[in-house]
Amino acid sequence: MRQATISRATKETSIDVTVNLDGVGAYDISTGIGFLDHMLEQLSRHSLIDLSVKAVGDLHIDQHHTTEDTGIAIGEAVAQALGDKKGIRRYGDALSPMDETLTRVALDISGRPFLVWACEFSQPRLGEMDTELFEHWFHSFAGSAGLTLHVETLYGKNNHHIIESAFKGLARSLRTAVEIDPRKADAVPSTKGML
Structure with missing residues (x-):
């Protein structure tokens, strides 16, 4: 596994974060930020990655550090679980x-972290969470997971829908990218021989 x-x-x-890339989308999330919990539950459910x-x-200061460090820790866990990416x-x-x-x-599990973020919000908060922190979470996650990640809202008005569709899109992209390709299960998907 x-x-x-x-x-x-x-x-x-x-x-503390645990991931199982070959899971069923089971989750147990507690960050102290209700909206972030909801988004991470979506990430797990739609990627089929078990996530704790x-x-x-x-949080008595603000939500910045918890949001950032959660993204970093989940990204590190995904990178570690991927191993040599064969x-x-x-x-x-x-x-x-x-x-x-x-x-x-x-996204590309390239080992070259990069985020392109093209999502805009019309309000400063969703629930108790600052909307500017969403980009920061994606940046932290992509950096520590080693992903080239592009996120673009093509259109939308409802701020909740905009960010939830971004997390669900990330989940579905991850589900595909981390899956083992039965036609090349013995090889790293790069002409360099490593990622």
């Missing part, structure tokens, strides 16, 4: 509709 557990402790946060996240952070499909993409919103997500 391609699984990993990461524990990350700083003066700002304490986070227990985070305690300095046999993975490597690429994934999805068009993710949610009512009036359509978001496009494309």
Whole structure:
């Protein structure tokens, strides 16, 4: 089984993450930020990656550190679970509709972290979460997982729909990219021989 557990402790946060890339989409999420919990549940459910996240952070200051460090820890766990990346499909993409919103997500498990973010929000908060933190979570996740990640809302008005379609698009893209390709299960998907 391609699984990993990461524990990350700083003066700002304490986070324990476990992932199983070959799971069924089971999740157990507690970050102290309700909206982030909801998004991470969507990520697990639609990627079929089992995900456990227990985070305690300095929420009395703000949500920045907890959001950032959660993205980092989940990304590190995904990277560790991928191991040498032998046999993975490597690429994934999805068009993710949610009512009036359509978001496009494309990723490459390249080992070259990069985020292109083209999503805009018309309000500063969703629930208790600052909308500017969503880009930061995706940036932190892509960086520590080693992904080239493009996220673009093609159109949409409802802020909840915009971010939820982004997380669901990431989930569906990850599901494809981390799957083992039965035609090349013995090889790293790169002409360089490594990722």
